Amino acid sequence: MKPTGDDVAGLIARSTPEKRRRDAETLTALMQEVSGREPVVWGTIIGFGSCHYRYPTGTEGDTGLIGFAPRKAATTVYLLDGVDAHAAAIAKLGPHTAGAGCLYIKDLEEIDLDVLRGILERSLAWAESGGAEGMQIEVRS
Template sequence: MKTRPNDASVKDFLAKAGNERRRGDALALLELMKGVTGEEPVMWGDSIVGFGSYHYRYASGREGDWPLAGFSPRKHALTLYIMSGFAKHGELLSRLGRHRTGKSCLYIKRLEDVDLNVLRELVERSVEEVSTRYAGSGS
Protein backbone atom coordinates (compact mmCIF):
# COMPACT_ATOMS: atom_id res chain seq x y z
CA MET A 1 0.00 0.00 0.00
CA LYS A 2 1.36 3.40 -0.98
CA THR A 3 -0.44 5.42 1.69
CA ARG A 4 1.55 5.15 4.91
CA PRO A 5 2.07 7.37 7.94
CA ASN A 6 5.02 9.72 7.63
CA ASP A 7 6.73 12.63 9.37
CA ALA A 8 5.36 15.37 7.10
CA SER A 9 3.90 18.35 8.94
CA VAL A 10 0.13 18.31 9.31
CA LYS A 11 0.25 22.02 10.14
CA ASP A 12 2.13 22.83 6.91
CA PHE A 13 -0.19 20.64 4.84
CA LEU A 14 -3.33 22.30 6.22
CA ALA A 15 -1.84 25.78 5.78
CA LYS A 16 -1.81 25.09 2.02
CA ALA A 17 -5.32 23.60 1.89
CA GLY A 18 -7.25 25.64 -0.65
CA ASN A 19 -8.93 28.89 0.29
CA GLU A 20 -9.48 30.37 3.73
CA ARG A 21 -12.83 28.61 4.23
CA ARG A 22 -11.37 25.20 3.30
CA ARG A 23 -8.47 25.77 5.70
CA GLY A 24 -10.89 26.78 8.47
CA ASP A 25 -13.04 23.71 7.85
CA ALA A 26 -9.93 21.51 7.87
CA LEU A 27 -8.79 22.95 11.21
CA ALA A 28 -12.27 22.35 12.66
CA LEU A 29 -12.16 18.72 11.45
CA LEU A 30 -8.69 18.37 12.95
CA GLU A 31 -10.03 19.36 16.37
CA LEU A 32 -13.17 17.22 16.03
CA MET A 33 -11.24 14.06 15.11
CA LYS A 34 -8.51 14.71 17.66
CA GLY A 35 -11.21 15.06 20.32
CA VAL A 36 -13.03 11.89 19.26
CA THR A 37 -9.95 9.68 18.91
CA GLY A 38 -7.69 11.17 21.57
CA GLU A 39 -4.89 10.78 19.01
CA GLU A 40 -2.52 13.33 17.53
CA PRO A 41 -2.86 13.90 13.76
CA VAL A 42 -0.34 12.25 11.44
CA MET A 43 0.08 12.64 7.70
CA TRP A 44 -0.70 9.48 5.73
CA GLY A 45 0.76 9.77 2.28
CA ASP A 46 0.81 13.31 0.99
CA SER A 47 -2.85 14.25 1.44
CA ILE A 48 -4.59 12.41 4.31
CA VAL A 49 -4.61 13.57 7.93
CA GLY A 50 -5.08 10.44 10.05
CA PHE A 51 -5.77 9.73 13.70
CA GLY A 52 -4.78 6.45 15.33
CA SER A 53 -4.48 3.30 13.25
CA TYR A 54 -5.63 -0.27 12.92
CA HIS A 55 -4.32 -3.31 11.09
CA TYR A 56 -6.69 -5.12 8.73
CA ARG A 57 -6.43 -8.50 7.07
CA TYR A 58 -8.92 -9.61 4.44
CA ALA A 59 -9.88 -13.21 3.66
CA SER A 60 -7.97 -12.78 0.38
CA GLY A 61 -4.77 -12.39 2.40
CA ARG A 62 -4.40 -8.68 1.65
CA GLU A 63 -3.49 -6.71 4.73
CA GLY A 64 -2.33 -3.28 5.78
CA ASP A 65 -2.67 -0.39 8.18
CA TRP A 66 -5.06 2.53 7.97
CA PRO A 67 -6.12 5.43 10.22
CA LEU A 68 -9.07 4.88 12.57
CA ALA A 69 -10.37 8.24 11.38
CA GLY A 70 -9.07 10.72 8.87
CA PHE A 71 -9.81 13.42 6.38
CA SER A 72 -8.43 15.29 3.42
CA PRO A 73 -9.35 18.85 2.41
CA ARG A 74 -9.62 18.07 -1.30
CA LYS A 75 -10.30 20.73 -3.91
CA HIS A 76 -13.96 19.86 -4.55
CA ALA A 77 -14.98 18.59 -1.11
CA LEU A 78 -13.79 17.70 2.35
CA THR A 79 -13.28 13.94 2.29
CA LEU A 80 -13.76 12.15 5.61
CA TYR A 81 -12.73 8.52 5.98
CA ILE A 82 -15.49 6.70 7.87
CA MET A 83 -13.91 3.27 8.01
CA SER A 84 -16.95 1.45 9.38
CA GLY A 85 -18.81 2.30 6.18
CA PHE A 86 -22.35 3.63 6.21
CA ALA A 87 -24.63 0.58 6.37
CA LYS A 88 -25.35 1.01 10.09
CA HIS A 89 -25.50 4.80 10.04
CA GLY A 90 -28.54 5.60 7.90
CA GLU A 91 -30.35 7.45 10.69
CA LEU A 92 -27.33 9.66 11.37
CA LEU A 93 -26.83 10.36 7.68
CA SER A 94 -30.47 11.42 7.37
CA ARG A 95 -29.83 14.10 10.01
CA LEU A 96 -26.34 15.12 8.87
CA GLY A 97 -27.15 17.66 6.17
CA ARG A 98 -25.77 18.01 2.65
CA HIS A 99 -23.28 15.27 1.82
CA ARG A 100 -22.42 12.43 -0.54
CA THR A 101 -20.96 9.04 0.30
CA GLY A 102 -18.69 6.49 -1.32
CA LYS A 103 -17.84 3.09 0.17
CA SER A 104 -16.12 4.59 3.24
CA CYS A 105 -15.80 8.21 2.17
CA LEU A 106 -18.05 11.03 3.27
CA TYR A 107 -17.91 14.09 1.00
CA ILE A 108 -18.91 17.47 2.38
CA LYS A 109 -18.57 20.74 0.45
CA ARG A 110 -18.55 22.97 3.56
CA LEU A 111 -18.86 22.20 7.25
CA GLU A 112 -21.61 24.82 7.50
CA ASP A 113 -23.73 22.44 5.37
CA VAL A 114 -23.83 19.78 8.09
CA ASP A 115 -24.77 19.37 11.74
CA LEU A 116 -21.43 19.12 13.56
CA ASN A 117 -22.95 17.22 16.49
CA VAL A 118 -24.24 14.55 14.10
CA LEU A 119 -20.88 14.48 12.32
CA ARG A 120 -19.09 14.00 15.65
CA GLU A 121 -21.44 11.13 16.53
CA LEU A 122 -20.83 9.50 13.15
CA VAL A 123 -17.06 9.67 13.64
CA GLU A 124 -17.40 8.37 17.23
CA ARG A 125 -19.50 5.38 16.14
CA SER A 126 -17.15 4.55 13.28
CA VAL A 127 -14.06 4.71 15.51
CA GLU A 128 -15.78 2.53 18.12
CA GLU A 129 -16.91 -0.05 15.57
CA VAL A 130 -13.54 -0.29 13.80
CA SER A 131 -11.67 -0.41 17.13
CA THR A 132 -13.88 -3.28 18.28
CA ARG A 133 -13.75 -5.13 14.96
CA TYR A 134 -9.95 -4.98 14.82
CA ALA A 135 -9.22 -5.16 18.56
CA GLY A 136 -5.74 -6.49 19.24
CA SER A 137 -4.57 -5.82 15.69
CA GLY A 138 -3.60 -2.14 16.05
CA SER A 139 -0.22 -1.02 14.90
Protein backbone atom coordinates in the same frame (compact mmCIF):
# COMPACT_ATOMS: atom_id res chain seq x y z
CA MET B 1 -0.11 3.48 3.54
CA LYS B 2 2.38 4.81 6.07
CA PRO B 3 2.64 8.06 8.02
CA THR B 4 4.81 10.46 6.03
CA GLY B 5 6.09 12.56 8.91
CA ASP B 6 4.78 15.67 7.13
CA ASP B 7 3.55 18.60 9.17
CA VAL B 8 -0.23 18.61 9.77
CA ALA B 9 -0.36 22.42 9.93
CA GLY B 10 1.59 22.61 6.66
CA LEU B 11 -0.82 20.24 4.90
CA ILE B 12 -3.76 22.29 6.11
CA ALA B 13 -2.09 25.57 5.08
CA ARG B 14 -1.55 24.25 1.54
CA SER B 15 -5.21 23.19 1.18
CA THR B 16 -7.42 25.15 -1.17
CA PRO B 17 -9.88 26.79 -1.28
CA GLU B 18 -9.83 28.71 2.01
CA LYS B 19 -13.02 26.94 3.08
CA ARG B 20 -11.08 23.65 3.02
CA ARG B 21 -8.47 25.08 5.42
CA ARG B 22 -11.19 26.32 7.79
CA ASP B 23 -12.93 22.93 7.68
CA ALA B 24 -9.63 21.07 8.16
CA GLU B 25 -8.89 23.01 11.33
CA THR B 26 -12.37 22.24 12.68
CA LEU B 27 -12.14 18.54 11.77
CA THR B 28 -8.65 18.23 13.24
CA ALA B 29 -9.90 19.53 16.60
CA LEU B 30 -13.06 17.36 16.45
CA MET B 31 -11.26 14.14 15.52
CA GLN B 32 -8.53 14.76 18.07
CA GLU B 33 -11.17 15.21 20.76
CA VAL B 34 -13.18 12.14 19.66
CA SER B 35 -10.14 9.88 19.31
CA GLY B 36 -7.90 11.18 22.09
CA ARG B 37 -5.04 10.89 19.57
CA GLU B 38 -2.75 13.37 17.85
CA PRO B 39 -3.15 14.01 14.13
CA VAL B 40 -0.64 12.37 11.77
CA VAL B 41 -0.22 12.88 8.03
CA TRP B 42 -0.65 9.73 5.91
CA GLY B 43 0.13 10.95 2.38
CA THR B 44 -2.60 13.58 1.91
CA ILE B 45 -4.81 12.24 4.71
CA ILE B 46 -4.83 13.51 8.29
CA GLY B 47 -5.37 10.42 10.45
CA PHE B 48 -5.86 9.77 14.13
CA GLY B 49 -4.49 6.56 15.62
CA SER B 50 -3.32 3.71 13.42
CA CYS B 51 -4.36 0.19 12.60
CA HIS B 52 -3.67 -2.73 10.32
CA TYR B 53 -6.73 -3.95 8.41
CA ARG B 54 -7.33 -7.22 6.58
CA TYR B 55 -10.22 -8.26 4.32
CA PRO B 56 -11.19 -11.92 3.78
CA THR B 57 -9.87 -11.54 0.21
CA GLY B 58 -6.37 -11.10 1.62
CA THR B 59 -6.19 -7.38 0.89
CA GLU B 60 -4.55 -5.64 3.82
CA GLY B 61 -2.80 -2.44 4.78
CA ASP B 62 -2.29 0.27 7.37
CA THR B 63 -4.29 3.42 7.94
CA GLY B 64 -5.61 5.78 10.59
CA LEU B 65 -8.57 4.72 12.74
CA ILE B 66 -10.45 7.83 11.64
CA GLY B 67 -9.31 10.56 9.33
CA PHE B 68 -10.01 13.04 6.58
CA ALA B 69 -8.41 14.63 3.54
CA PRO B 70 -8.91 18.30 2.67
CA ARG B 71 -9.36 17.86 -1.10
CA LYS B 72 -10.02 20.77 -3.45
CA ALA B 73 -13.52 19.60 -4.49
CA ALA B 74 -14.64 18.50 -1.01
CA THR B 75 -13.30 17.30 2.30
CA THR B 76 -13.26 13.50 2.40
CA VAL B 77 -14.05 11.88 5.77
CA TYR B 78 -12.96 8.23 5.96
CA LEU B 79 -15.02 5.65 7.89
CA LEU B 80 -13.50 2.17 8.24
CA ASP B 81 -16.90 0.65 8.90
CA GLY B 82 -18.40 2.25 5.79
CA VAL B 83 -21.23 4.70 5.33
CA ASP B 84 -23.98 2.06 5.36
CA ALA B 85 -23.32 1.45 9.05
CA HIS B 86 -24.41 5.04 9.71
CA ALA B 87 -27.33 5.41 7.28
CA ALA B 88 -29.81 6.83 9.80
CA ALA B 89 -27.35 9.40 11.14
CA ILE B 90 -26.04 10.31 7.70
CA ALA B 91 -29.61 11.12 6.63
CA LYS B 92 -29.57 13.88 9.31
CA LEU B 93 -26.03 15.10 8.56
CA GLY B 94 -26.72 17.84 6.04
CA PRO B 95 -25.43 18.38 2.48
CA HIS B 96 -22.90 15.74 1.48
CA THR B 97 -22.28 12.92 -0.95
CA ALA B 98 -20.98 9.47 -0.06
CA GLY B 99 -18.97 6.56 -1.36
CA ALA B 100 -18.63 3.10 0.21
CA GLY B 101 -16.38 4.27 3.04
CA CYS B 102 -16.26 8.04 2.57
CA LEU B 103 -18.31 11.14 3.20
CA TYR B 104 -17.64 14.08 0.88
CA ILE B 105 -18.41 17.41 2.52
CA LYS B 106 -18.17 20.69 0.60
CA ASP B 107 -18.88 22.99 3.55
CA LEU B 108 -18.60 21.87 7.17
CA GLU B 109 -20.64 24.91 8.28
CA GLU B 110 -23.68 23.33 6.59
CA ILE B 111 -23.23 20.01 8.44
CA ASP B 112 -24.68 19.10 11.82
CA LEU B 113 -21.43 18.66 13.78
CA ASP B 114 -23.17 16.77 16.58
CA VAL B 115 -24.36 14.18 14.05
CA LEU B 116 -20.86 13.99 12.55
CA ARG B 117 -19.37 13.57 16.03
CA GLY B 118 -21.71 10.63 16.69
CA ILE B 119 -20.77 9.00 13.38
CA LEU B 120 -17.06 9.40 14.18
CA GLU B 121 -17.50 8.04 17.71
CA ARG B 122 -19.36 4.94 16.47
CA SER B 123 -16.90 4.33 13.63
CA LEU B 124 -13.95 4.64 16.02
CA ALA B 125 -15.56 2.28 18.56
CA TRP B 126 -16.18 -0.24 15.78
CA ALA B 127 -12.54 -0.07 14.66
CA GLU B 128 -11.21 -0.26 18.24
CA SER B 129 -13.31 -3.39 18.83
CA GLY B 130 -11.47 -5.16 16.00
CA GLY B 131 -13.94 -4.64 13.16
CA ALA B 132 -16.41 -7.30 12.10
CA GLU B 133 -16.93 -9.92 9.45
CA GLY B 134 -15.61 -8.55 6.20
CA MET B 135 -12.75 -6.68 7.85
CA GLN B 136 -10.42 -7.45 10.74
CA ILE B 137 -8.69 -4.55 12.44
CA GLU B 138 -5.63 -4.60 14.70
CA VAL B 139 -5.28 -1.27 16.52
CA ARG B 140 -1.68 -0.08 16.74
CA SER B 141 -2.15 3.25 18.53
